[in-house]
Amino acid sequence: MAHEAVIEGRLTGNRLAVAAAGRWTVDHAGELERKIEALVARHRGAAAGVDIDMAKVERLDTFGAWLLERLVRGFSGTGKEARVVGLPDHYRGLVEEAHAVNRRALPPVRNGALTTALAIVGRRVSDVGRDFVLIMQMLGQVTAIGLKSLVRPWSFRFTSLVHHLDRVGWRAVPIILLITLLIGAIIAQQGIFHFRRFGAEVYVVDMLGILMLREVGVLMVAIMVAGRSGSAYTAELGSMKMREEIDALRTMGFDPVEVLIMPRLGALMLAMPMLAFIGAMAALYGGGLVCWVYGGISPDVFLARLKEAISLDDFVVGIVKAPFMALMIGVVASVQGLEVKGSTESLGLKTTDSVVKSIFLVIVLDGLFAMFFAAIGM
Amino acid sequence: MVRASNEAVIKVRDLVVGFGDAKVLDGLSVDVFRGEILGFVGASGAGKSVLLRTIIGLLPRRSGTIEVFGLDRNATSEAEREGMERRWGVLFQQGALFSSLTVRQNVQFPMREYLKLSSRLIDEIALAKLEMVGLSPDVGDKYPAELSGGMTKRVALARALALDPEIVFLDEPTSGLDPIGAGEFDDLIRTLQRTLGLTVFMVTHDLDSLHTVCDRIAVMADGKVITAGPIPAMLASEHPWVKAYFRGKRSRVAAATAAQNIG
Numbered sequence: 001m002a003h004e005a006v007i008e009g010r011l012t013g014n015r016l017a018v019a020a021a022g023r024w025t026v027d028h029a030g031e032l033e034r035k036i037e038a039l040v041a042r043h044r045g046a047a048a049g050v051d052i053d054m055a056k057v058e059r060l061d062t063f064g065a066w067l068l069e070r071l072v073r074g075f076s077g078t079g080k081e082a083r084v085v086g087l088p089d090h091y092r093g094l095v096e097e098a099h100a101v102n103r104r105a106l107p108p109v110r111n112g113a114l115t116t117a118l119a120i121v122g123r124r125v126s127d128v129g130r131d132f133v134l135i136m137q138m139l140g141q142v143t144a145i146g147l148k149s150l151v152r153p154w155s156f157r158f159t160s161l162v163h164h165l166d167r168v169g170w171r172a173v174p175i176i177l178l179i180t181l182l183i184g185a186i187i188a189q190q191g192i193f194h195f196r197r198f199g200a201e202v203y204v205v206d207m208l209g210i211l212m213l214r215e216v217g218v219l220m221v222a223i224m225v226a227g228r229s230g231s232a233y234t235a236e237l238g239s240m241k242m243r244e245e246i247d248a249l250r251t252m253g254f255d256p257v258e259v260l261i262m263p264r265l266g267a268l269m270l271a272m273p274m275l276a277f278i279g280a281m282a283a284l285y286g287g288g289l290v291c292w293v294y295g296g297i298s299p300d301v302f303l304a305r306l307k308e309a310i311s312l313d314d315f316v317v318g319i320v321k322a323p324f325m326a327l328m329i330g331v332v333a334s335v336q337g338l339e340v341k342g343s344t345e346s347l348g349l350k351t352t353d354s355v356v357k358s359i360f361l362v363i364v365l366d367g368l369f370a371m372f373f374a375a376i377g378m
Numbered sequence: 379m380v381r382a383s384n385e386a387v388i389k390v391r392d393l394v395v396g397f398g399d400a401k402v403l404d405g406l407s408v409d410v411f412r413g414e415i416l417g418f419v420g421a422s423g424a425g426k427s428v429l430l431r432t433i434i435g436l437l438p439r440r441s442g443t444i445e446v447f448g449l450d451r452n453a454t455s456e457a458e459r460e461g462m463e464r465r466w467g468v469l470f471q472q473g474a475l476f477s478s479l480t481v482r483q484n485v486q487f488p489m490r491e492y493l494k495l496s497s498r499l500i501d502e503i504a505l506a507k508l509e510m511v512g513l514s515p516d517v518g519d520k521y522p523a524e525l526s527g528g529m530t531k532r533v534a535l536a537r538a539l540a541l542d543p544e545i546v547f548l549d550e551p552t553s554g555l556d557p558i559g560a561g562e563f564d565d566l567i568r569t570l571q572r573t574l575g576l577t578v579f580m581v582t583h584d585l586d587s588l589h590t591v592c593d594r595i596a597v598m599a600d601g602k603v604i605t606a607g608p609i610p611a612m613l614a615s616e617h618p619w620v621k622a623y624f625r626g627k628r629s630r631v632a633a634a635t636a637a638q639n640i641g
Contacts, residue, residue, distance in 0.1 A: 026542050030495050061542035062574065066506055067499075093573040101509040102502055342523025343477035 005032040005064070006056075009039050016047035018071070021056035024064025032067050040074035050075045055086030065091070065098035072099075131357070134335045141257045142265060142331065149262070160263035161270075168229040168264075169271030175228070176275050177282045180220055184212060184283030188290040201295050205302055206309035208287040213314040217280035219366055222325040225272060226358040230333040233264055234354035237337025238347045246338070256338075265330040272326035273319050280318060313378050321369050325362045332358040385412045386445075387545060387577050388433060393442035395425070395432050402428045404601030405442070410545075415571055415578040416606075417588050419623065420598030426581040427471075429598070430547055433579075434468055435459075446545070464492060466545040467538030471553065473530040475522035481508070481533050482518035488540040507536040512566060528559040532566075539570065548580040552587055560584060564591045585628060597623070 005028035006021040018039070024032060043050075052071065057064070068084065075082040087095060149156040191204035211217075237260065240246050246256045284306070291297040297305075336354035340347050388410035395403040402425040410416050418426045431437045433444055435451065444451045446462055454462065475484050485504040489495065495503075505515050511532040522530060531551060538546050551567065552560035564584075568591050571578055582588065588595055589609060596606040597620050605615055612624045 026493065029493065029499065033496060033499050062506065062510075062539075063499075063503060063542060066503055070502070090575070097510060097573055098506065101506040102515075343521060345478035346523075 004028060005035075007032065007035050007039060009043055011043060011046060014046065014048040016043050016050040018050060018052045019056065020052060020054050020068075021058075023059045024057055024067065025059050025061045026063045029063040029067065032064070036067055036071050036074070040071065044074065044078065047075070047080065049081040050083070052082065052084045053086045054084060054088070054091075057088070057091075060088075060091045060094060062094065062098070065094045066101075068095060069098040131335070134339070135331055138257070138261075138331045138335050139327075142262065145255070145258050145262055155258075156266075157259065157263045160259075161266045164264050164267035165271055167232075168225070168267055169274060172225065172228060172271070172275060173278060176221060176224060176279050179224060180217060180279035180282040181286035183216070183220055184208065184286030184288075185290045187211065187216070187283075188287035189294055192291065192295040196295075202297060202301070202305060204287075204291060204295065205297070205305040208284065208291075209306050209310040210314055212280050212283040212287070213310060213318045215318070215366070215370075217283050218276040218318045218321050218325065219362070220283075221272065221276045221279040221322070222329065222362045223359055225268070225275065225326070226329045226333075226355055226362065229268060230329045230358050231351050231355050233330065233333035234337040234340075234351045235347065237261075237334060238340030238350055241338060241340045242342060242344075242347065257334075261330075261334045264334070265327065268326040268330040269323045273322040276319055276322040280315075317369075317373050317378055321366065324369075325365060328361050328365055329358040332361060386410060387412045387447060388579065389443075389445040390429075390433065391443045391445075393429075393432065393444065394440040395428055395437060396440055401440075401601055403432070403439075406598075406602050408596055408603045408606065410577060410579055411594075412544075412577050413575060414593040415567070415580060415591055417592035417595045418579070418581045418598060419583065419588065419595060421619070424598045425601055426598055427549055430549055430579065430581055434466070434547060435463075464541055465543055466547065467541065467543040468547045469531070469534050469538045469549060469551055471549045473522070473534040475525075475530060475534055475537070477522050479521075480518065481513075481520050481522070481525070484522070484533060485518075485536045485540055488537070492541060504536075504540075507539055508533070510570065511536045511539075512562070527554050528556075528563070531555065531563060535566070535570075539574070542574065543576070545577045545579060548578060548582075550581055550583065552582065552584045557586070561586065561590075567591055585624075 004022045005024050007018060009016050009018045011017075022028070052068070054060075054068070060068075072082045072084065084095070188204055188208055191207050192201050195201050195204055237246070240260070246260075249256050249259060288299060288302050291302050292299055333354045336350040336357070340350045386409040388408075390406060390408045393403050393406045394401060406425075406429065408429075418429070420426050428437060432439055433446070447465060449458060449462060451459070451462075475481075476487065479487065482501075482504050485507055486500050489500050489503065493500075505518060508515060508518060513529065513532050513536070517525070517529065517533070522533070525533065531554075535546075535548075535551070538548075548567070552563050555563060564587050567578060567580075570576060571591075580587070580592065592609070594606060594608055595612050596603045597612070597617070598604070599619055604617060605612070605620060609624075612620060615621060615624070
């Protein structure tokens, strides 16, 4: 092939004559590297000096120039003389450029597997602590601003609140209805299927009522809200952070927590109890349908049984948790949003973090509430 | 000055590009010769970036032909087009560095994708390129978000040069840089163009760049190239926009400093 990169070495006495030809370009850099390595390895011991004749090289680019430099350094590095002859003038600048670079060796990064593993664990633990502090900070800021707007209600951004209420509340209704309806139906079906063995189908209504009103209804809604609205909050705030919109707000004398986060949090805390209520009703409706169709419990019986099984307490226990869960989701989403750094990758990372952490914290919160309500006998 | 040959590496004929009802480029023709630095100027919104993006294939055209390296973009096979894209590098206005990769990985990315080279060689070449654009090797381990504007441009240039292209497209290379940084960047482009024998297609507003580095200047208006030629020709032109641009108040200072540098 005419377009190959060619390099040949001939040893005369203790002087090595290297003849280079062809195209020393990026496309041939791979084979050229191997040839040069072989040449240096073979003659390094015997040759006291080397002359590299570049006259027949048709084309040279950065890759070729660097490999030539490597060949030269391969000999000159061991105290031998290396000369480049016959280099076409228009390539001189390029070769000089290659001669000047990569002079400083980079300090090798030395990391044992154990050190790395320990470093990762350490960083994670410190991150957990940092997250806790950030969440507490945000809670404090939000409380302060909330108190301030109690004194001066006109400073609260109601228009923004309504806008966000529409987004996280009203527009979430269809999907919440659908999913809680299905979950109610599935739980009723499973209950009937297993209770039937004891002839206790009718107790499905008790289970459904208590479970949906007290725990599962509000928890399901919280998880969906975290996935649907919490992630959106993080992504929005994160993009604003990336595009310096938040810095712009700050320089104009606005507090981003007051302008951006308060209305979002408020909307979420208003929407969650409503969504939890709608969700619980849809779950009971779905469960009731399955009881009727699959379990043979007529709607009259279902309603009468439900009335006996549940009390106002069950309803209150469920609905009271909703705004606190909303606060948790909103605060975590905002904290993560403001934590976004310049890169697109960090935006994705923080959005994931936001959903995972808020769901985890919602469940922890639910557990704390369960202990609290058990203690006060509700 | 490197003598530009008469071989046109980019040949655009009667190009029409539009969005909806509006035609941004309307019958544009231009030649870019091998080894020259061609600067494109024009009012904001005149379609300079659109032309650049159309030539590199990011925007569709309505009619007309674009030949790069003597190949018509529309009549090429997939393999030919890939070969064509390997022979040019693009510096986007905002750098367009991959934010999830380090600087070194950014520069290495095209090499890793296109070439079968040992990772030692790839590392060495990437560091060499970074040094050639005037960055110290320690920058290699930083992420794009940690870089200043000038450094971002330099890294983007190093990435554009990763495969030793024959043509580089520069979209406002000096915008957002301070005058000293912009001047250094101009010198860098000049030096690299000389050592690597590049053809440079540059969209710019920087009068200093036009005076100091461009061999020829093409002026765009109304979707066409209205005039093209070296600086003296621009200064002699009687076209109202060209006159306002090159003989305006801001331009006289640039011309004076450029004349001083030459003299």
